[in-house]
Amino acid sequence: MTDKHITLALDGTGGDNANAKSMAAAVRFAIVLHPDLKILVFGSQKLKDALDREKMDKDRYEFYSAPECIAQDEDPRKVLEGYRNSAMRKAIEAVADGKASVAISSGGTGPLVVLSRHILGVLPDMRPALCARIPGGKDKFSFMLDLGANAVCNAKDLHSFARLGHAAYKSIYNENSPRVSILNVGTERNKGNAVVRGARDLIEQDKMLNAYGFVEGDRLFTSDADVIVTEGFTGNVALKAAEGVAKLFLDRSGIKGVFSKLARPDWLIPWQYNGSVLLGVQGLVIKGHGSAGADAVGVALHEAYNYASMNLINSIKKELNI
Amino acid sequence: MTDKHITLALDGTGGDNANAKSMAAAVRFAIVLHPDLKILVFGSQKLKDALDREKMDKDRYEFYSAPECIAQDEDPRKVLEGYRNSAMRKAIEAVADGKASVAISSGGTGPLVVLSRHILGVLPDMRPALCARIPGGKDKFSFMLDLGANAVCNAKDLHSFARLGHAAYKSIYNENSPRVSILNVGTERNKGNAVVRGARDLIEQDKMLNAYGFVEGDRLFTSDADVIVTEGFTGNVALKAAEGVAKLFLDRSGIKGVFSKLARPDWLIPWQYNGSVLLGVQGLVIKGHGSAGADAVGVALHEAYNYASMNLINSIKKELNI
Numbered sequence A, B: 001m002t003d004k005h006i007t008l009a010l011d012g013t014g015g016d017n018a019n020a021k022s023m024a025a026a027v028r029f030a031i032v033l034h035p036d037l038k039i040l041v042f043g044s045q046k047l048k049d050a051l052d053r054e055k056m057d058k059d060r061y062e063f064y065s066a067p068e069c070i071a072q073d074e075d076p077r078k079v080l081e082g083y084r085n086s087a088m089r090k091a092i093e094a095v096a097d098g099k100a101s102v103a104i105s106s107g108g109t110g111p112l113v114v115l116s117r118h119i120l121g122v123l124p125d126m127r128p129a130l131c132a133r134i135p136g137g138k139d140k141f142s143f144m145l146d147l148g149a150n151a152v153c154n155a156k157d158l159h160s161f162a163r164l165g166h167a168a169y170k171s172i173y174n175e176n177s178p179r180v181s182i183l184n185v186g187t188e189r190n191k192g193n194a195v196v197r198g199a200r201d202l203i204e205q206d207k208m209l210n211a212y213g214f215v216e217g218d219r220l221f222t223s224d225a226d227v228i229v230t231e232g233f234t235g236n237v238a239l240k241a242a243e244g245v246a247k248l249f250l251d252r253s254g255i256k257g258v259f260s261k262l263a264r265p266d267w268l269i270p271w272q273y274n275g276s277v278l279l280g281v282q283g284l285v286i287k288g289h290g291s292a293g294a295d296a297v298g299v300a301l302h303e304a305y306n307y308a309s310m311n312l313i314n315s316i317k318k319e320l321n322i
Helices: A020-033 A045-053 A076-081 A087-096 A109-120 A155-173 A194-205 A232-250 A254-263 A294-309 A312-319 B020-033 B045-053 B076-081 B087-096 B109-120 B155-173 B194-205 B232-250 B254-263 B294-309 B312-319
Strands: A006-011 A037-043 A061-065 A102-105 A129-135 A141-145 A179-183 A210-215 A227-229 A276-279 A284-287 B006-011 B037-043 B061-065 B102-105 B129-135 B141-145 B179-183 B210-215 B227-229 B276-279 B284-287
Touching: A006 A020, A006 A087, A006 A294, A020 A037, A020 A045, A020 A294, A037 A045, A037 A087, A045 A061, A076 A109, A087 A102, A087 A109, A087 A284, A102 A294, A109 A276, A109 A284, A129 A155, A129 A232, A141 A155, A141 A232, A155 A179, A155 A194, A155 A227, A155 A276, A155 A312, A179 A194, A179 A232, A194 A210, A232 B232, A254 B254, A284 A294, B006 B020, B006 B087, B006 B294, B020 B037, B020 B045, B020 B294, B037 B045, B037 B087, B045 B061, B076 B109, B087 B102, B087 B109, B087 B284, B102 B294, B109 B276, B109 B284, B129 B155, B129 B232, B141 B155, B141 B232, B155 B179, B155 B194, B155 B227, B155 B276, B155 B312, B179 B194, B179 B232, B194 B210, B284 B294
Parallel strands: A006 A037, A006 A102, A037 A061, A102 A284, A141 A227, A179 A210, A179 A227, B006 B037, B006 B102, B037 B061, B102 B284, B141 B227, B179 B210, B179 B227
Antiparallel strands: A129 A141, A129 A276, A276 A284, B129 B141, B129 B276, B276 B284
16 A cells, blocks of 8 residues: 555445445455555444455455434435434545545435535535536546436526536546536527526626537437536436436347347446536535446446545636635 | 328428428328328428329328428517418418318427417416327337426426326326326435425325326336326426437447347337327327437327327317316
């Protein structure tokens, strides 16, 4: 292990398939990939046992007992007032206390956003949003946000998402002037509702942004834009609809499964993109897919490591003049 | 030709690929399938020439010159006041005048909805919505609405969509008590925004409906529900996102294209489901996909024929006690 290392805080309880074994396998995967990585793992005794069985080097991870689980749709007030010993809260607190650079959780979006806003604080004038890295062809990526951090959004919120997505995309992909589009029901200027048309005006007036008009749902995975902004409800539903269809094509059985493997566009396989960043808070938080398996959690940890290594939060602040 | 025949009115101008040749091929396809079908075709001289070249029996179709085209995002007032000689208006007027049972158009959603509401009138207490037939497995279908007839929807609108979708599904599929779900970001009761939670309450209180909770975007094509209601903006984006991904898997080239054909779930191929019904107006109007080719327009004409044969509009009115 090198002297300078990256520390991540993993909520080991969240997620539909968050069984201890696949969480432990993901931890092993991540520390094998990155020799200077250390992971603080928060979870139940079952998870501790699974980690022990992996027989990893003890100075590569630390286990903390935090067995409380927060239900997906728990009341925000109860999330804030209770659950002092939940793995999700502990992981975010580790970031707030400077003990880890990124918190990773596959728990519910609602609790994760409420706790992150409360514990880490919100960047001035920003509306936090979940930002996914979506594929736009082989080795091409777009950022899409919000994916459900906000139940209702106005035009100003979408402008905030545009600024956050622009700053993150620029920092991560060294693209000087990322093209920012708004998801809409058509590409013509008069299409859509007041929210998207208002956001279009705000983004066009913002000289820091490269406004790139509207994009339709069938052009999400075609690199038509670098940053795609949308209100959280629609973004969540659209991305899940896309994943659902991809799975129907990928999960073929028997001989069709063999042909499917030979035919598939590998860059579209959903688990490869697990891990959405919660942009707009004063710290790095990554949300994994609720049904993430070991591979998918491994990918989220790998992305978290990359974002921590490049000090993404500072780059974003610099880009936003904060 | 039998004595009792079905007459359809086809707007031959709309659609991205609405070239005359594929429109004419679709007309031939439909009248070959249905010996008692007659089609009134509205369009340009170019379309007339293409129809002539198909050398179809002259008493199976009638051509009417209506060369005006309405832009996708034309101002609603201008749509209503002008375009007296547009094929879209003429086709809807043919339904209002009792000359045809269904109007079919692949033109813009905005103009089509505005003209249909104005010329045909709205069913009492109903909010018109575009309803798609989406696949839920081999020979299984769900109805999904709205897909963009409304830019903004409230809980009461979603309840109206539920009633319309229920009535149509029951009429078409002889299913006594179709399961009605609401598209949401999660299945738990507290998930989502005020609109979907309000709609859930209204639908649960409606004794005519079989309320079936929330459904997520990745379960659109799995027959989890028979009727899926959503506000128009999200519905449009989600369905296009699904279509976009399906196309990426289907449109493989070279040897991968061969394997793709062997592997694909045939029931997911998008063109097979072309044709959304505009429910909630006093007449049958079907909107085809903007990029529909000859096969897809043929499917829309075939569906239109079926709905006219069963007198869908009367069944819906009866079901709604109108």
